[in-house]
Amino acid sequence: MEHSSDMNKKISDAPIWPVNSFKSVVTKVPDWPDSISGLAYNPFRPGQSPYKHIYPTREQIKEDLLLIRPLTRHVRTYSVEQTLACIPEIAEELGMSVTLGIWIGWDEKHNDRELIEGVKLANQYPSVRRLIIGNETLLRNDVTVSQLIDYMQTARQSVNVPISTSEGWQQWHDTPELADHADFIAAHVLPFREFVPVTQAGSAVLARANELRLMFPEKPLILSEIGWPDKGNFRRRTTAYVAEQSIYLRSQLALLNQSGLDYFVREAFDQQWKTEEGLPGPHWGLFDAQRKIKLPLQGPVKIRASWRSEVPRLVADWQPDNWRTTVLIFAAFYTLLVGVGISYAQPLSMWVALPIALVWATSLLIGTGIQGYEFLESCWGPEKPRSFPPLRAYPGPLPKVSIHVPCYNEPPDMVKLTLDALQRLDYPNFEVLIIDNNTQDPEVWEPIEQYCRQLGPRFRFFHVNPLSGFKSGALNYLLDYTAKDAEIVAAIDADYCVHRHWLKHMAPYFACPDIAVIQVPQDYRDGDDSLFKRCC
CATH class of the missing domain: 3.20.20.80 (Glycosidases)
Structure with a gap:
């Protein structure tokens, strides 16, 4: 009887929320x-x-x-x-x-x-x-x-x-x-x-x-x-x-x-x-x-302790092993039954609207669930679910890379910044082909052509008008002028400023014959200009 009395005391004193939900580790x-x-x-x-x-x-x-x-x-x-x-x-x-x-x-x-x-x-x-x-x-x-x-x-x-x-x-x-x-x-x-x-x-x-x-x-x-x-x-x-x-x-x-x-x-x-x-x-x-x-x-x-590590224990603690938890579960179930009963008392129009509402709510729930899952995965998922760190070794001489830069009606000063970044690349063997397709105003494309001449023979400029196919047509056009000894083709937009180790870190991946294409992470180069751009 003493044992039973102690147990009853423990049960009556048990809080609804588990005790010591988050424990400190020393x-x-x-x-x-x-x-x-x-x-x-x-x-x-x-x-x-x-x-x-x-x-x-x-x-x-x-x-x-x-x-x-x-x-x-x-x-x-x-x-x-x-x-x-x-x-x-x-x-x-x-x-x-x-x-x-x-x-x-x-x-x-x-x-x-x-x-x-x-x-x-x-x-x-x-x-x-x-x-x-x-x-x-x-x-x-x-x-x-x-x-x-x-x-x-x-x-x-x-x-x-x-x-x-x-x-x-x-x-x-x-x-x-x-x-x-x-x-x-x-x-x-x-x-x-x-x-x-x-x-x-x-x-x-x-x-x-x-x-x-x-x-x-x-x-x-x-x-x-x-x-x-x-x-x-x-x-x-x-x-x-x-x-x-x-x-x-x-x-x-x-x-x-x-x-x-x-x-x-x-x-x-x-x-x-x-x-x-x-x-x-x-x-x-x-x-x-x-x-x-x-x-x-x-x-x-x-x-x-991290709340994530405590979730399984919290769920286990909520099992109906005390009267308070049991009462809560019963009350929730009873409320559900009452709600169903009230719904039967609704007029016919409610039953017509109910299937439509269910379809709408289901679609909304699925969409919210997908977006919420992606958000939670990006915030609290694995630190690097797909990690491809820069490679720093290549079996033999680094391959020649032909860099293709298509532009149409782009501000010359912006394109020059892109070319300056390419000029600073720390890579022994590459060429840069810049193509301006269908720009009508010579004051837009001619300064870029002159700047390429200043940068030296490694930079070649093409102005083609007319040329069909938009950007893909311009890139396909450059394939015929790519150096014969180039093993890799790299394409960037005219507003990109690449890191100087871009090629050195990415080219070694192509030593694996199973790899054909690599997409490199990117960010706004003017991201520090304002709070809005930093948030983007």
Whole structure:
């Protein structure tokens, strides 16, 4: 009887919603080390942005460095624009050192100003230990490899500190010639961007570091950016990112300190202006934008379980094993019966409309279900359901590619941007055939023809009028003029700006005889012009 009484008490006290629906998981990770190799440092605060040309004051920079100093005595910067040029002087006052960044972008005049100021600071302040010329410049396709090398050589001739450029590990793999002009390898290794689970991220970083060491055995290696944001993209935003950030960083730093690698954690403070990087962009900091530490530095880390992993248990908990759940199920069934009974009391017109309504509702339900399934699959489905990463190896010499660009009545300035991007391709063997079909106004197509002559013999222009078949007719026309030794034909629209590794990464797929056609991902090249275009 005592047993029965206890059971009844448990049943009567049981809530309708399952208890502890989402359980916290406690993870043990190493404590934050006493000192770390370095921190990437952007000093911008809420309301400040390099895009708006609103920069922090000297006093704010000093406050930041005083916050950073207990964690590390070394910071990495990205630019010397305006008050950012004060960082080496303030760091020297505080007994800190700087790996000084010089921002290299598409604006050559701005690049020259940055280079002059950066060289001046490197020669003036002993706190500057290294000089980094550009940050992910090649990834953004702002300059060519040769232009970046020219900037690096100019800096090397003017300073006595080691110089390099900072790119992702893939970029160093794809353009190893950069190492010939660098005193050290500065590589970003960010497993979050590669959808590596947090539990595997630490070993993934070490694996990339070992690859770079094997590629460049005579060059010192610095992991110029490692880190994990505390907010993710839309697809993964349900995960407890603050806990993941702490788990990753504390585990990763322990591994890196054991291996003796130099590194910079990205980054000291959240940067609210970095919205162009998506949801994670502003949230890589150890401190938030108000300069408060975000992650626990010691002790176990609690991470709340994902709701997706709890769904099966929630469904099981809703089985009618207690009286409250049973009553709810009975009430729902009774309501359904009452509804059916009421429907029989309706006039004949209701029964005529009912089949029509059922057909309409069924069609609506099917359409909504299909759209909803696709939406949920894209948001919470596999991270990469169809992943075709760039290939970086080809058995033998790379095949010749003939690139065909059809255009009709296109603005000449826009087409020139497309041709400039093709000119910058990092690929040894290709030709470009541009065809303008049926454009009547010579002021539209003649500037393109003249520009092709300026670009050299690799670019050939055709103006055909009349020509039937629209775009497909133009592409078929070019087949007769394609180089005889071309093995691959690539077609792009006249408003595309391709990445400079486009051919190098895609052509190796054709080594497989079963592959005939490849479609490459694309995005709007002017997507940063407005919020509307970013949403598109």
